Amino acid sequence: MTEAQQPQSVAATLPPPRRGADWMFGGVYGTVLASGLLAALDQKGGEYTPFYDASWVLVTAATAGLAHGYSHHMTTHRAGSAAHRWRLLVRALWNEWPMIAATLPTVLLLVAAGIAHWESYGVTAVGLGLNTALLFAWGSFVAIRVGYRLGSALLIGLADATIGLAIIVANALIK
Numbered sequence: 001m002t003e004a005q006q007p008q009s010v011a012a013t014l015p016p017p018r019r020g021a022d023w024m025f026g027g028v029y030g031t032v033l034a035s036g037l038l039a040a041l042d043q044k045g046g047e048y049t050p051f052y053d054a055s056w057v058l059v060t061a062a063t064a065g066l067a068h069g070y071s072h073h074m075t076t077h078r079a080g081s082a083a084h085r086w087r088l089l090v091r092a093l094w095n096e097w098p099m100i101a102a103t104l105p106t107v108l109l110l111v112a113a114g115i116a117h118w119e120s121y122g123v124t125a126v127g128l129g130l131n132t133a134l135l136f137a138w139g140s141f142v143a144i145r146v147g148y149r150l151g152s153a154l155l156i157g158l159a160d161a162t163i164g165l166a167i168i169v170a171n172a173l174i175k
Contacts, residue, residue, distance in 0.1 A: 024142035026095075028135060029068075030061055030102025032163055035131040038106055038124055039171040048120040054110035061103040065096035102138075105130060128171065132164030 034057050041053040073092040080088075106127050113123040140157030148156065 024098075024138055026065075026098030027102045027138045027142075028160055028163070029064075030099035031131050031134050031138065032167070033057075033061055033064060033099070034103040034106035035128055035164055035167045038110075038127045038131070039167055039174075042120050042124040044175055050110040050114035050118075050120075050123065054107045054114070057103050057110065058100075058107050061100045065099045066093060068099065069093035069096040102134070105134060124171070128164065128168045132161050132168065135164045136161035 037057045037060055038053070041056060042048070069092040070089070072095075073089045076088075076092075109123060109127050109130065112118070113120075136157040138157075139160030140153045143153035143156040144150065
């Protein structure tokens with residue numbers, strides 16, 4: 001029996017745990033998701049509901065994480081027992097925690113805005129600015145962590161921050 005014909009062990013078919021560059025995806029995606037929702041939920045002339053908005057940012061992030069993890073699981077189907085497939089699904093879903101965690105600064109800002117009765121315009125502006133800074137930080141930090149030099153890492157952070165700036169511009173143009 002050749003090596004290609006030998007059955008793989010269950011442990012050999014588990015996907016590897018995520019590394020720094022992999023969780024960057026979740027951090028960037030979650031921050032962009034939170035920014036888009038923050039901009040969309042703030043309607044000029046509409047009733048400002050920061051607690052409602054915070055809950056929708058969190059629910060949307062959790063739902064997106066579940067959908068993304070499930071789709072990864074389905075596209076990387078491997079043969080094995082049902083218990084093994086469930087373990088793979090749980091791991092795929094767990095790997096989406098950075099996306100949900102990345103929305104927490106926006107959620108906390110909205111909760112604080114509700115408690116302190118802050119105006120929606122200021123909260124949206126601060127939130128979009130904060131998320132743009134976080135995108136810069138995500139990109140720079142992870143780039144350094146995976147081996148880029150400081151100058152290149154800062155350029156990667158700037159590229160990530162450009163996504164946040166695009167949301168700010170879109171928000172200004174649409175409203």
